[in-house]
Amino acid sequence: MTAQPTAQPTRTASPADPQPPGDTDAVLRIRDLRVDFDGPHGPAPAVRGVDLTLHRGEVLGLVGESGSGKSTVALAAMGLLPDTARTTGSVTLGGTELVGATDAALSALRGRRIGMVFQDPLSALTPVHRVGDQIAEAIRTHHHVPRAHARRRAVELLDLVGIPDPAARAAAYPHEFSGGMRQRALIAMAIANEPEVLLADEPTTALDVTVQAQVLDVLRTAQRATGAALLLVSHDLGVIAGMADRVAVLYAGRVVEAGPAAELFATPRMPYTMGLLGAVPRLDEEEDGGEGASSTRAEDLSTRPRRTPLIPIPGSPPAPYELPAGCAFAPRCPLADDACRTAEPALLPVGAGRAAESQHAACVQADRIAERGLTATDVYPQPAPFAAGSVPTPAPDPDEPAAVLKVSALAKTFPVFKGGAFRRRVGSVYAVDGVELDLRRGETLGLVGESGSGKSTALMEILGLTAPEGGTVEVLGQDTRSLDRAARKRLRGEVQIVFQDPLSSLDPRLPVGEIIAEPLRAQGADRAHIAARVPELLRLVGLSPEHADRYPHAFSGGQRQRIGIARALSVEPRLLVLDEPVSALDVSVQAGILNLLAELRAALGLSYLFVSHDLSVVRHIADRVSVMYLGRTVEHGPVERVFGAPRHPYTRALLSAVPLPDPVRERHRERILLAGDPPSPTQRPTGCGFRGRCPLYAALSPTRDADRRARCEREAPALTPTGPERAAAACHFTDQP
Numbered sequence: 001m002t003a004q005p006t007a008q009p010t011r012t013a014s015p016a017d018p019q020p021p022g023d024t025d026a027v028l029r030i031r032d033l034r035v036d037f038d039g040p041h042g043p044a045p046a047v048r049g050v051d052l053t054l055h056r057g058e059v060l061g062l063v064g065e066s067g068s069g070k071s072t073v074a075l076a077a078m079g080l081l082p083d084t085a086r087t088t089g090s091v092t093l094g095g096t097e098l099v100g101a102t103d104a105a106l107s108a109l110r111g112r113r114i115g116m117v118f119q120d121p122l123s124a125l126t127p128v129h130r131v132g133d134q135i136a137e138a139i140r141t142h143h144h145v146p147r148a149h150a151r152r153r154a155v156e157l158l159d160l161v162g163i164p165d166p167a168a169r170a171a172a173y174p175h176e177f178s179g180g181m182r183q184r185a186l187i188a189m190a191i192a193n194e195p196e197v198l199l200a201d202e203p204t205t206a207l208d209v210t211v212q213a214q215v216l217d218v219l220r221t222a223q224r225a226t227g228a229a230l231l232l233v234s235h236d237l238g239v240i241a242g243m244a245d246r247v248a249v250l251y252a253g254r255v256v257e258a259g260p261a262a263e264l265f266a267t268p269r270m271p272y273t274m275g276l277l278g279a280v281p282r283l284d285e286e287e288d289g290g291e292g293a294s295s296t297r298a299e300d301l302s303t304r305p306r307r308t309p310l311i312p313i314p315g316s317p318p319a320p321y322e323l324p325a326g327c328a329f330a331p332r333c334p335l336a337d338d339a340c341r342t343a344e345p346a347l348l349p350v351g352a353g354r355a356a357e358s359q360h361a362a363c364v365q366a367d368r369i370a371e372r373g374l375t376a377t378d379v380y381p382q383p384a385p386f387a388a389g390s391v392p393t394p395a396p397d398p399d400e401p402a403a404v405l406k407v408s409a410l411a412k413t414f415p416v417f418k419g420g421a422f423r424r425r426v427g428s429v430y431a432v433d434g435v436e437l438d439l440r441r442g443e444t445l446g447l448v449g450e451s452g453s454g455k456s457t458a459l460m461e462i463l464g465l466t467a468p469e470g471g472t473v474e475v476l477g478q479d480t481r482s483l484d485r486a487a488r489k490r491l492r493g494e495v496q497i498v499f500q501d502p503l504s505s506l507d508p509r510l511p512v513g514e515i516i517a518e519p520l521r522a523q524g525a526d527r528a529h530i531a532a533r534v535p536e537l538l539r540l541v542g543l544s545p546e547h548a549d550r551y552p553h554a555f556s557g558g559q560r561q562r563i564g565i566a567r568a569l570s571v572e573p574r575l576l577v578l579d580e581p582v583s584a585l586d587v588s589v590q591a592g593i594l595n596l597l598a599e600l601r602a603a604l605g606l607s608y609l610f611v612s613h614d615l616s617v618v619r620h621i622a623d624r625v626s627v628m629y630l631g632r633t634v635e636h637g638p639v640e641r642v643f644g645a646p647r648h649p650y651t652r653a654l655l656s657a658v659p660l661p662d663p664v665r666e667r668h669r670e671r672i673l674l675a676g677d678p679p680s681p682t683q684r685p686t687g688c689g690f691r692g693r694c695p696l697y698a699a700l701s702p703t704r705d706a707d708r709r710a711r712c713e714r715e716a717p718a719l720t721p722t723g724p725e726r727a728a729a730a731c732h733f734t735d736q737p
Contacts, residue, residue, distance in 0.1 A: 027196045027229050028054040028077065028114075033089040033099075035072050035081065035253075037320075043086070044320035046072045048253040050089075054197060054229040061244030061261065062233045063276070065586045067317055068250040070233045071119075074199045077231070078116055079106040093197065112142040115190035115228075117219070119202040121182035125174040131185050132158070132170025138192045157188035160225065161218045164676060178677045179451075180211035187215070187222050194226045201233045208450040208613060210674050213657035216243060217673060235587065237280055238616075238659025241265055242666040249273050252318060252328035255347055259359030261663045269350045269361040269369050271333045271379050278311030278376030279591035281620035283643070283658045284665070309598070310591035310620070311380045316556050327363070334379055335365045404476060404575050404607040405445075405462070407437035411470030412454075412461050416682060429681050431457040433631035435471070436719060437609075438726065439575070439624075444601065444608040446622035446639065448615055448654070452678055454631040455611050459579060462609075465491055476574060493523045496568035500580035502560035506552040512538075512563050513548030519571045537566040541596060558589035562596065569600070578610045582617060594621055615658045619643055624726075627651050630678055630689040633719060637727025647722045647729040649696050650674075687713040688732070696733055708733070 035047040047069045054060050062070045075081050077091050079098055091098040093114055098106065110116075118124040126134060135157055136150035145153075151170070158166035161184040174182055183203060190198055200219065204212040216239065223230050234240055240247060240261070247264045249257040249272065257270035268274045315332040318324060324331055326341040333340065340363075347362040350370050363369075369379075411434065416427040432454045439445040447455050461468050465488050467481040474480070476494055483491065496519070499505035506515055516537055517530045525533070535545035541562040552560055561581060568576055578597070582590040598621060601608060612618050618625055619639060626636040627650065635648040646652045653672040660666045674693045679685060691697040691712045700709045711732055719728040 025056040026053050027056050027094060028052070028231070029090070029092045030073070030077065031090040031092075033073065033076060033091065034087070035069070035076050036086045038084045038086075039321065041321040045323070046085075046253055046320055047076065050250075050253070050255055052231075052248060052255075054231055056196070056229055057223075057227055058245045059223070059230045059232055059243050061240035061247040062231060062250060063235065063237060063240055063247060064250035065276075065317055065588060066235070067320075069253040070235075070250055071201050072253075073250075074116070074201045074231060074233050077199060078110060078114065079103075080116075108142075111138050111190075111195070112193045113195050114197045114199065115193070115195040117183070117186050117190050117198065117200040117203045119205055121179070121186045122174060124186055125182060127174055130171055130173055131177065135170075135185070135189045135192055138189050142193050153192070154188075157192055158185065161185070161188045161222065162214065163188075178211075179207055180214055180677065183207065183211075183215050184218050187218055191222045191226050191228070195228055198223065198226075198228045198230045199233075200230060202235065203232075204234070204236070204239060209615065209657045210450060210653060211677075212239070212659075213671060214673055217671075219243075236659065237265075237276065237587070237661040238666065241661050241663045242659050244663075249276070252323060253320070254328070254344075254362065256329065256362045257360065258347065263359050265661060265663050267359070267370070268376075269359060269366040270363045271335055271365065271369075272313070272329050273361075274369075274374075274376040274379055275311065275313035275588060277661060278380060279313060279588045280661050281310060281591075281594065281614075281616045282660060283616045283619050283655065284660060284662075309382050309595045311376050311382065312592035312595065313380070313588040316558075334381075335368075337365075339364050402440055403438065403474065404441055404443075405437060405439040405609065406474040407435055407458070407462065407471065409471035410435040410437075410458060410461060410468055410473065412457055413469065427682050430631055430684050431681060432461065433684070434633065435628065435631070436633040436636065437626055438636075439607055439609060441574075441607055442601070442605055443624060444610055444622045446618035446625040447609060447611045447628065448613065448618055448625060449628035450654075450678060451613070452630075452681065453628040454681075455628055456579070457631075458628070459497075459577060459609075459611060463495065463497060463577060465495070489523075493519075493571040494573050495575045495577065496571065496573040497577040497579060498561070498564050498568050498581045501584050502557060502564050503552065505564055506560060508552055511549050511551055512555075515552070515563065516548075516567045516570055519567060523571050525571075533570060537570055540569065540600070541566045542592075556589070557585050558592055561585065561589075561593055565593075565596070565600070569604070572604075573606070575607050575609065578608055580612055581610075583612065583614065590617075597621065615643070615654060627654070630685070631681060632689065632730065634690065634731070635729040636719075637722070638725050641723060641725065641727050647727075647734040648731045649694050650690050651729075653695070685716075687711075687715055688717055696731075 030050060030052040033047055033050045036043040036045050050073055052060065062073065064070050076087050077098065079101065081087060087099055089099060093109060132151055132154040135154035139145065139150040139153055155166045155170050158170055163169050163181060163184055177185060203219065204215050207215060232243055244261045247258065247261050248255045249270065251272050257264065257268065257273045268277060313332055318328055326343055327345055330336040330340040345362045345364050347360045349358045350361050350366040410432055412432040414429040414431055415425045416429060417423045418426040435458050437445065449455055462473055465475065465480050465483060472479060475491060478491060513534050516534050520530050520533060534548055538545050538547060543559065543562055555563065582593050585593065600606060610618065610622055622639050624637065625639050625642050627634050629650050635642060635646065635651045642651060643655060646655060653674050656670060656672040672695060676693055679692060697712050702709065717730045717732050719730045720734060721728050722734050
């Protein structure tokens with residue numbers, strides 16, 4: 001699956017493209033694909049000798065960190081690379097060569113024999129044309145059929161991919177679709193002409209976990225309906241585990257490991273693959289401490305069992321124009337020796353069979369890993385915690401309240417206006433409509449929910465430290481309704497935030513030292529204190545004090561997020577709000593940041609309000625979790641209790657949609673696919689706001705369960721205790737399985 005193998009003294013060469021026996025059903029062959037981009041340092045190799053074979057009806061997963069060449073391979077196969085790219089090698093679709101083909105020849109194949117589902121559906125759809133017309137155009141481009149026939153076919157395709165009321169939706173524009181519906185429409189367009197090959201480039205990256213589950217289900221349906229082969233590009237190992245038959249792992253433009261999905265996930269033989277899997281937080285992870293771990297009271301954090309740290313891969317991928325001699329992964333690999341740095345290893349079979357269909361790895365240590373049964377924890381030593389006393393820990397204040405943050409019945413609306421010169425208010429957006437939060441000293445509280453559930457609005461209301469529109473907000477025992485200007489300024493030093501995108505949250509015109517010092521100046525710190533504090537903070541987050549004079553663009557994504565954390569910690573806050581702090585990072589970088597946050601919390605006695613759409617991350621880092629839906633808290637409690645035995649049907653659906661990086665377990669899990677999208681926040685629902693998507697409500701009989709249905713329709717459920725440790729759920733039927 002990569003460059004042709006070169007002879008090595010200790011290993012037997014085998015075909016460079018590992019594949020199942022029977023090559024007659026191969027529909028897409030990629031041989032020695034190389035892609036160079038013009039750059040300031042000369043040609044930069046993005047893809048270096050990739051070999052892939054895609055068979056009819058199978059799913060081949062392509063994984064790797066950002067910059068590994070995944071998307072470049074897919075775009076090269078479609079002939080969609082920019083003019084700055086130079087492509088060599090061979091890409092054959094059936095017997096047709098695509099590399100070097102004219103634009104006219106490629107246009108005749110795109111959409112008819114090979115289709116593509118892009119990462120961002122909004123930019124892939126033309127905003128000024130109706131969705132149905134765009135699908136019909138894809139049909140009429142390759143088939144001489146009447147316009148009416150193409151439109152009927154477009155409606156059929158929208159129905160196939162699960163768009164509700166497809167005839168009406170076909171007449172809508174892309175901006176009138178939700179993100180999940182746009183991605184489904186893009187899939188409908190890709191399969192309109194029943195292509196032989198589908199290329200899906202990160203098709204679920206920007207989607208909520210529930211919508212992701214729907215889109216993946218639609219992708220499976222579309223593949224079965226057309227019999228197409230699917231090349232699935234994704235950074236999400238859980239998605240690949242649930243979808244792929246075979247997997248190819250890319251690093252620095254080469255395939256470094258490949259094989260059947262079940263084997264590769266169970267027994268990775270390349271240290272890079274082992275590192276990727278070890279860095280993934282898992283929804284089904286176990287805590288240290290055995291069976292009694294989940295019974296630990298939330299208030300007793302000193303005895304709470306500690307979760308096993310994630311295993312980050314050290315360092316960063318090399319720049320394309322600075323590839324090292326030998327194995328490109330050697331500078332980051334704990335097992336690397338002189339042989340690794342001498343020559344780049346070929347992709348060869350490992351394991352007992354050494355057959356063409358077996359697992360392959362481009363690593364001179366692969367046989368050693370297989371023979372000794374090494375795991376990720378054997379290859380990558382677990383990060384050591386901070387030594388006691390190595391970090392200045394503030395002395396606990398006996399007068400400090402146990403509750404760091406308490407939010408009750410929080411409400412926030414935004415006006416909806418109509419008209420131009422004479423605007424008038426015609427309604428309201430109920431962004432937050434009954435949020436309950438309770439965060440104790442030293443805890444991490446996870447806040448989860450789909451996009452539009454009100455998480456960010458709730459954060460802004462809390463961080464504003466002003467009187468809320470409705471409800472109460474108490475921060476460190478102080479009611480924000482009674483704060484004067486001086487008290488509010490003092491309290492701002494106790495509450496800091498780490499933003500989602502580390503690059504956009506750092507001023508590119510200032511050196512890092514100035515960025516970190518900014519909150520200190522705002523709180524009136526003197527120069528001597530600032531000069532001593534900045535190096536201390538850089539060391540605290542794992543950076544060097546010498547980095548203080550560099551600018552943000554000189555750092556990697558993970559390093560920039562560490563700078564953001566250092567800035568937030570500069571004024572010694574007691575509450576740190578983390579707004580999707582790892583969503584923009586590769587999984588290996590994400591692991592390092594999550595480990596850092598866990599250590600800082602333990603060392604500094606911090607409390608975290610951690611907002612994330614990734615429930616696996618929340619499961620790993622949080623002590624308690626609060627689930628939001630349509631502006632309201634629908635369930636909260638200890639993570640072990642809420643994730644282990646959820647009582648609200650929305651929480652159950654969220655958890656069932658989270659993919660596990662384990663092909664065997666992932667493919668035998670029960671899925672709860674929610675119907676449709678959340679209702680509009682401009683309409684305040686009567687009764688339960690979740691009932692339109694609720695599987696429990698849908699299962700109630702209109703005759704036998706009329707009273708229960710009426711209760712859901714008329715009575716909004718209140719948060720009802722469901723057990724000890726402050727666990728509660730807002731559902732009339734929390735006793736239902």
